Amino acid sequence: xxxxxxxxxxxxxxxxxxxxxxxxxxxxxxxxxxxxxxxxxxxxxxxxxxxxxxxxxxxxxxxxxxxxxxxxxxxxxxxxxxxxxxxxxxxxxxxxxxxxxxxxxxxxxxxxxxxxxxxxxxxxx
Numbered sequence: 199x200x201x202x203x204x205x206x207x208x209x210x211x212x213x214x215x216x217x218x219x220x221x222x223x224x225x226x227x228x229x230x231x232x233x234x235x236x237x238x239x240x241x242x243x244x245x246x247x248x249x250x251x252x253x254x255x256x257x258x259x260x261x262x263x264x265x266x267x268x269x270x271x272x273x274x275x276x277x278x279x280x281x282x283x284x285x286x287x288x289x290x291x292x293x294x295x296x297x298x299x300x301x302x303x304x305x306x307x308x309x310x311x312x313x314x315x316x317x318x319x320x321x322x323x
Contacts, residue, residue, distance in 0.1 A: 200225045200296045200312040202232075207292060207317030210284055218279040218317060220294030228252055228272040230296040234279050235307060237316075238290040246295075249303045250277060257303035284321045291316040 206218040220232060233249035248268045249257045256268055267280040277294060295310035304310060 200227075200230055202294050202296055202312055202314035204292060204294050204314045204317040207319045209320045209322065211323055212284060212286060212321055214284050214321070215280070215282045216284065216319060217281070218292055218294075218319070220277040220279070220314060222275040222277070222296065226272070227270065227275040227277070227296075230298060230312075231302050231304065232268075232270065232277040233295050233297075233304060233310060234266075234268065235293045235295060236288075236290040237293070238287070241290075243293075243307055245305045246303060246307075248279070251302040252299070255302060281319075284319075286321050289319060289321045291318050 201224040203221045210216050231251045233246040235243055237243040247259050247262050248266055250268045250270050265283045270277045293316045294314045296312040297304055297310040
């Protein structure tokens with residue numbers, strides 16, 4: 199089974215940047231699409247923020263388009279989420295999730311088969 203571990207979260211000032219990593223193990227990342235999700239404090243988990251298919255196709259939700267960039271290095275079994283121009287409303291726990299071949303992009307948490315434990319991102323002055 200694919201196992202995922204996020205890292206790179208932290209405290210950043212508004213307007214700042216942060217890059218998260220999602221390290222896969224158990225199975226080769228190259229067979230999986232990876233999505234990033236966020237749960238803001240006191241809110242329900244949002245639909246997928248962005249996703250990367252195993253053929254290099256990317257998807258971005260309107261809320262992050264132009265500010266977030268997803269990339270992957272299958273040789274390192276790692277997916278990255280580069281975030282710039284961060285806003286306080288970007289605060290939350292960020293999760294990566296993996297799914298096998300099939301419909302892309304998958305928008306819902308339940309469409310994925312494997313999930314990481316999350317990493318906290320706090321955007322505050």
